[in-house]
Amino acid sequence: MYENVEVVKIPKERTGALIGTHGEVRKKIEADLGVELEIDSEGEVTIYSTEEQKDALALWKARDIVKAVGRGFSPEKALKLLSDEHSFETIDITEYASSDKALQRLKGRIIGSSGKSRRYIEELTGTHVSVYGKTVSILGEIEPVQIAKDAIEMLLRGTSHSKMYKFLERHRQDVKRSELRLWK
Template structure:
């Protein structure tokens, strides 16, 4: 099977890495062959492996480091929230709310839910497994303007609920 996709030109270097190191590692871990030309990425291999590699490449294109993106080759998922429907000024404010002062809000959501978050361009992306839904809910709350304290309380309640059910 084959897959072709585009990623932003400024993310090609992160995908390929110095002396093709990241690309070689990705090929090894996903058992596919990857070719890059300009900002086009061509993936070839067995269907399941191509899908996994495609998700990893998409994640790198959305601002994740290859090390974090490779988590998708295992049993994690990638969710992308598109902010392009917001005005430029509103998008800037939303991005700032999600990142938080010194990156602290993003870090707290990551710590509470066990996910990775990337705010890049007009998107917010999340990589993870069981905590993805809670992280997405917290991000949506921030987009809607809910106070940070309320979002943190939601995440604390989510953790308490998980502990109560033994997850």
């Protein structure tokens, strides 16, 4: 009956956000992409392609939307992934941490004092950043997501915040110059 299937595991406390009030988030994903979602109480989400599938990438888009909600993004932000211009990246912080204490320290470096570092990354790249569990995830337009990912990985490798901020400032100016060229 179903040709293609994707299975994603999300934290069970995020299943309510994925379903939405009266199921509207789930229904929107299913209607917009022509897929079917099966969500169990343990957080396992099975995504089925259907004959109503509207896009060859629908299954992958649905998978990324489910993962984004699972990583702490609001459904409204995650639904931006319906667009071909948006992407989603997740970095496993444990790849950079040697202990639980190191993991907490690295999460703190990304977030910064009162959320300043995370906010700065978001403002300079136009992306959304979520630090959740043992991961940091980025959602936004394709090129800015890559720039934000590079900046976050700099922090995870121990680069100073000031060097990372300079990196972002340099890239922001490059993005503005390329946008100006498009308008000329």
